[in-house]
Amino acid sequence: MMLKNVILITIDCLRPDHLNCYGYKRITSPFISSLARTGWIFTNFFANSSYTCASIASMITSTYPFDYGEYLEFSTPARLSKKRLLLSEVLKKYGYSTAFFHDNPYLSPIFGYNRGFDVCIDFGRKVLSSIRSKRRFLNLMFKNKKIQDLLWKIKDFVLLIDWFIRGKPIRTDAETILREAYKWSRKASRPFFLWMHLMDTHIPYSPKHEVLKQFGISKLRAAMILYKQIFRKNISKEEVRLVKLLYDSQIYQIDQALAKYLPKMVNHDFEDTYIIITADHGEEFFENGRIGHSGVLTDTLLRVPLIICGGLKRIVLHS
Ligand SMILES: [Zn+2]
Structure with missing residues (x-):
């Protein structure tokens, strides 16, 4: 049997009700809509938790957050238990080339998310000089929550100035991640498993x-x-109206990057590749008295999109 490529795209904080294919009126995601029209769109799909550490750990290992005793707490996650088998480790056994591109500190190699991957590009590394110094840095942060908060705020404030003057995004944007992943996909042997975690829809926008x-x-x-x-x-x-508008503009930016690189990644032929688009959790805009996301479990935070397409004959996309 011919094994197909798998491209998994997880988008941090992405709410389904802000995507056009789920009925949202403001234009945010025409390309994702065109993918959804060719595949399956799930309208009642839920994450296992409302924050990255627990939700992604569950999703990528097909387990529940409390299964193996690590403390997958909101801000101080533990290293993933080896008993949790990552999807990359499973596919590796079937001969897949594997790669993971992201800029979320909670999905770093120090937490075990590089397991089973031939290539793991953690764009957050660029902020700090090396994994080693990052580990020291994180250890320091874990000892003192106030220092942790202050250092991140100062770093982000400097990045804010850079964004204001030069337009450089505060987190690595979808376009950069897709571009690097595309370069990898051109050289990777088939079949491949490519996971991209996109941060554009996470604050600060x-x-x-x-x-x-x-x-x-x-x-x-x-x-x-x-x-x-x-x-x-x-x-x-x-x-909040402005915050939502910014959030939507970030979705639009992701959609544009997907439109630019996804068809090229599969040589405009989706027959040999499955594409899965989902999110780790949603985001609240005062629906339950809060803004953002945290360790509370509400429908707004747990309901996420799921779109699966590809693996079919050539499909026509309208970007
Ligand atoms: Zn998240």
Whole structure:
């Protein structure tokens, strides 16, 4: 039997009800809609938790968060138990080439997420000089939560200034991750398993300046929201409309990057590749009195999109 490639795309904080294929009116995701039309769209799909550490650990190992006794707490995750077998480890046994591209500190090799991968590109490494110094840095942070918070805020504030002046995203954006993954896919032997975790929809939002313009948001107003997100200042209910607009612009940016690189990754032929798009959890915009996501379990945080397509004859995409 001919094994097919698998591309798994997990998008941090992505709510299904902000995607056009789930009925959202503002244009955020035309390319994802075109993928959904060719495959399956699941309208009642739930994550196993409302934050990255527990949700992704469950998803990528097909286990429940409490199964193996690690403390998958909201902000101080443990290294994944070896008893949890990652999807990459399973597919490796079947002869797959495997790669993982991301910029989420909770999915770093130090927590075991590189297991089973030939290539694991953690873009967060670029912020700190090496994995070794990162480990020392994280150890320091774990001992003192206040130092941890302050260091991250200072780092993000410097990045905010850089975004304001030069448009450089605060987290590695989808375009960069897709571009690097595309380069890998061109050289990888078949079949391959490629996992990309995208952070554009996680705060602090830092869209490209031209996308801001397209969504009618001034740079200064966006910067004020970013400042409040970084320093955890209160966001008023009046500002939520703007926060949602920024969130939508980030989805649009992801959609554009997918439209640019996904067809090329599969040589415009989706017959040999399955594409899975989902999220680790949602995001709240005061539906339950809060904004953001945390260790509470609400429908808004647990309901996530799931779209599976590909593995079919050539399909026509409208981006
Ligand atoms: Zn997350």
